Amino acid sequence: MTLALSLPVNNRAAESVAVTATIDVAHPQSAIPKSFAGFSREWRRFPSPDGGPAGAVHPTYLRLLENLAAFNDEGLSFRVGGNSADGMGTVPEDDRWRQIGEVFKATRTPIIININLAKENAELDKDLIRAAQRLLPPGAIATFELGNEPDGWKGRYRPEDYTYEQYLEAYHKVAEQLVPSLTPGLAGPAWAHSAPPEVLMQFLAKERPFINLLTVHSYRFDPKSHPEVKKLLDEGPTAGFAKSLAPGIKVAHDAGLKLRLGEAGSAWSGGIAGFSDTYACSLWTIDFLFELAHAGLDGVNFHGGGVSHYTAIKEDVDKASGKAIISASAPYYGMLVFSEAVAHEARFVPVQTAGPATRVKFWATVDRTGTVRVVVINKDFTAPADVEIRLSGKQTGATLKRLEAPSLDATTGLTYAGQTFDGTADGNPVGALKQEALAEQDGVLRFHLDPASAALLTVPAVP
Numbered sequence: 187m188t189l190a191l192s193l194p195v196n197n198r199a200a201e202s203v204a205v206t207a208t209i210d211v212a213h214p215q216s217a218i219p220k221s222f223a224g225f226s227r228e229w230r231r232f233p234s235p236d237g238g239p240a241g242a243v244h245p246t247y248l249r250l251l252e253n254l255a256a257f258n259d260e261g262l263s264f265r266v267g268g269n270s271a272d273g274m275g276t277v278p279e280d281d282r283w284r285q286i287g288e289v290f291k292a293t294r295t296p297i298i299i300n301i302n303l304a305k306e307n308a309e310l311d312k313d314l315i316r317a318a319q320r321l322l323p324p325g326a327i328a329t330f331e332l333g334n335e336p337d338g339w340k341g342r343y344r345p346e347d348y349t350y351e352q353y354l355e356a357y358h359k360v361a362e363q364l365v366p367s368l369t370p371g372l373a374g375p376a377w378a379h380s381a382p383p384e385v386l387m388q389f390l391a392k393e394r395p396f397i398n399l400l401t402v403h404s405y406r407f408d409p410k411s412h413p414e415v416k417k418l419l420d421e422g423p424t425a426g427f428a429k430s431l432a433p434g435i436k437v438a439h440d441a442g443l444k445l446r447l448g449e450a451g452s453a454w455s456g457g458i459a460g461f462s463d464t465y466a467c468s469l470w471t472i473d474f475l476f477e478l479a480h481a482g483l484d485g486v487n488f489h490g491g492g493v494s495h496y497t498a499i500k501e502d503v504d505k506a507s508g509k510a511i512i513s514a515s516a517p518y519y520g521m522l523v524f525s526e527a528v529a530h531e532a533r534f535v536p537v538q539t540a541g542p543a544t545r546v547k548f549w550a551t552v553d554r555t556g557t558v559r560v561v562v563i564n565k566d567f568t569a570p571a572d573v574e575i576r577l578s579g580k581q582t583g584a585t586l587k588r589l590e591a592p593s594l595d596a597t598t599g600l601t602y603a604g605q606t607f608d609g610t611a612d613g614n615p616v617g618a619l620k621q622e623a624l625a626e627q628d629g630v631l632r633f634h635l636d637p638a639s640a641a642l643l644t645v646p647a648v649p
Contacts, residue, residue: 202634203541206574207548209560210536214552218479218528221295223254223521224263225498226449227491229270229278229300232285233501233510241284246512248292249613250499254521255293257529262293263328265448265487267300267376271334272343274302277313283321296328298373298399298448298487303333304343306356308363315368329399331373331448332361338378350385354392361396371398376448380404381434390441400438401448406474409458415595418452418461418470419545419565419638428477435482444484450474451489452517457496463515465591465600467496469640471520472589473563476527476549480534488517514607519600523589523642527551527559546571546635556647563640567594575631581645584631586622589640 233244255262266286290297301314311332318327336353340346353375361372374397375389381402390397406423407413417423438445452462452470461467471488478486490497498518502511530553537548537560545565552558564571587603598608604620607613624631624643635641 200568200570200637202570202572203544203546203566204572204574205539205541205544205546206576206630207550207560207562208538208540208576209550209558210538211552211558211577214533214535216480216482217531217533218551219484220258220531221260221263222479222485222528223475223524224265224293224295224485224487226265226268226487226489228268229266229274229282230491231282232289233512234285236509239281241281241288243285243288243292244510244512246510246610246613247499247501248288250512250514250518250607251289251292253613253615254518254525255295257525258531260293260295261525262295263298263446263485263487264289264293264295265298265300265331267298267331268334268449268489271300271331272302272304275305275310277310277317280317280321283317287322287326290323290326297322297326298328298331298401300331300334300376300448303336303357303360304339306360308360311360311364312368315364329371329373330364330369331376331399331401332357332364333374334376335378335403336375350388354389357393358396361393365396372396373399373401373448375401377402381431381437381445383433383437386434386437390437394441397443400443400445402434402445403449404447405449405451405454407453407458407461409453409455413453413458413461415461415464415466416567418464418466419567423452423470424473424477427474428481428483431478431481431483438484439482446485446487447478447483448487449489450486451496453496456494459495460595460597462496462517463597464594465516465596466594466638468516468518468520468523468589468591468600469563469565469638471517472523472561472640473547475521475524476561479528480549488521512613514610516597516600518607519589519602522602523561523640527561527642529559530554530557532559544569544571546573558645558647560643560645561640562635562643564635564637566637568637570637571635573633573635575643576629577631577645579648581626581631582648583646584624584626585644586624586633587620587642587644588622589642590636594638
């Protein structure tokens with residue numbers, strides 16, 4: 187007998203915990219990069235409009251991208267590549283480049299183009315670069331990333347005794363034929379296993395003259411471990427991981443370079459059904475992005491595409507009609523909350539909490555207009571929170587948007603500010619926008635937050 191797991195998120199039977207957060211807007215901290223969050227996908231075609239030209243992209247897909255990119259100029263990074271980059275033997279057809287150009291127009295953010303290294307074929311890479319420069323719109327190319335996950339080449343592209351030193355020689359041999367004659371710089375090493383500082387230092391010692399961006403990959407869970415969805419609300423996969431990246435971030439910044447997670451996700455190998463596509467993963471996505479941004483990382487590209495469990499935008503096909511079915515999955519909602527919370531060139535601001543020890547987390551930002559946004563995540567599975575937010579000065583026009591779902595393991599029925607993307611025909615949210623107006627009382631904004639849920643508080647700048 188199989189039992190369906192259902193973890194309710196609106197249980198108010200447990201006693202509420204009172205928690206107060208004081209937001210220190212007067213002392214803004216580090217800026218969050220405008221294109222911090224983004225996507226990565228393989229060298230497969232993007233979904234095309236039903237009956238439309240091969241070089242077009244389905245308008246629902248583009249609209250879902252535009253929703254995320256709407257809060258900042260250059261608001262959504264995109265990387266094209268992965269294992270398919272090192273497997274390619276020819277230059278992709280022109281229509282695929284035109285699709286990438288359409289994605290660039292939707293995101294208004296230069297795209298990372300992953301090219302082949304495993305074949306050590308500089309002529310192929312020259313052709314790839316020339317095709318991108320010829321067929322993509324001006325400003326569409328962020329950089330060319332040379333190779334993908336070389337620490338996974340043994341037994342696939344190379345013998346079992348293949349060494350890191352041999353990889354560095356291969357990178358160097360190809361890179362010196364591309365830089366600066368065809369491109370000002372390259373990205374790498376696209377390391378599969380996070381950002382070990384010794385790996386990055388050795389890479390830079392050999393390749394620094396060619397490099398304009400450092401990239402690494404990380405997925406937080408092993409599908410073979412069959413993790414429970416509750417694990418996504420632990421601190422290890424967010425704060426713990428961010429702490430582990432600190433040495434690698436320092437290596438990059440000391441070298442005058444940015445460091446991105448060029449591929450990331452809740453679990454590798456396409457994710458885990460009933461885990462990577464759940465409401466719990468949307469909550470994890472928010473906290474994961476904030477923790478990494480606060481640690482000083484320069485960006486995260488969530489890998490996905492097709493109908494993989496971890497993808498934020500699913501691309502299916504109706505078998506009867508052959509028409510594309512484009513939908514937003516649970517991680518998409520987390521990206522949407524984060525994107526709004528860091529709108530308009532936002533900076534972190536300090537948060538000081540008071541009250542009993544709880545699993546309630548706060549992330550606060552202030553944007554260039556003075557608008558303050560506070561994301562509150564209640565990671566407790568049973569205890570609601572009575573939240574008090576204190577800001578200096580008089581606050582007017584404060585609104586609250588809630589991210590909610592029927593259960594922690596829900597894959598549908600998610601809503602943000604009362605709206606859902608379930609059943610959307612055009613990529614726009616379905617339903618009436620639901621924002622709660624909060625009135626200041628004694629210098630405090632108060633609201634109740636259910637267990638295992640999140641909310642975004644927006645406090646406009648006072649004229």
